[in-house]
Amino acid sequence: MEIKDIIKKVKQIEIRTKKKSEATLMGQYHSAFKGQGMTFSEVRPYQYGDEIRRIDWNKTARFREPFVKVMEEERELTMMLLVDISASMDYGTKTQLKREFVAEIAASLGFSAAGNNDKVGLILFADKVYKVIPPQKGRKHILAIISNILTADYVPTESKIDVALEYMMSVFKKKSMVFMFSDFQDDYQLKILKVASRKHQLLGMRIFDDKDSEIPDVGYSLFQDAETGRQIWANTSDKRWRYNFAEKQKLKVKSLEEDFENSSATFMNINTGDDYSKFLYQYFRKR
Secondary structure, three states, X not given: OOHHHHHHHXXXXXXXXXXXXXXXXXXXXXXXXXXXXXXXXXXXXXXOOOOHHHEOHHHHHHHOOOEEEEEXXXXXXXXXXXXXXXXXXXXXXXXXXXXXXXXXXXXXXXXXXXXXXXXXXXXXXXXXXXXXXXEEOOHHHHHHHHHHHHHOOOEOOOOOHHHHHHHHHHHOOOOOEEEXXXXXXXXXXXXXXXHHHHHOEEEEEEEEOHHHHOOOOOOEEEEEOOOOOOEEEEEOOOHHHHHHHHHHHHHHHHHHHHHHHHOOOEEEEEEXXXXXXXXXXXXXXXX
């Protein structure tokens, strides 16, 4: 895309997603992620009903009347977006490519976080980590993240989820909300997934296109793996072949769901034609 097209696309995504985040997501987001703890705010005179343990005994002794400490929630959180930029994510048979769909979801999450004064960071990965944007606040920062997701070079290689998670854990020590976007075509170590979900609040989002799961009857066709380049001929007119292909994809998704559940993490399976805001709204409500 040319620069003017990128700017136009980013602006369109901002308009669409800000409406969604403000209308349906922001309130649930704030309720779901309440912060990391409490911090001291001020001291005020004791009022009937205040907790005894909040009494500031030093000031109470000095002024000979009870004072209590007022605590405030430490609201600021960090959100990390981990985005798979292997070539299979640069694909789509509907109105959007997977990368464009991911950019929209990331924008909705980012604007919800920005509305709560939280930081948002980005890691672009495939077989290795290709780019890191450290967590920051603000609208301009979210727009830069959207632009980077849209304009990244989507590389023809297998994605290594382990590498992305290990990098994040080594660099970002503070407990964060982690949203991982991938089509999860490749294998990973369950051990790494479990460790990451213990250290962070992890949500895996499998972004898929209809044709990832079901192949139409188009006769003999040559298929090429976008990540490995491997090619095969297949007779798509063979009902058994199409059935086996679809069943294999279903088993893959079921295995992913079980792995994330066993790791105390959350998993979502989202079609590029789905209303993702409903999925996120339900996720936030369950937190």
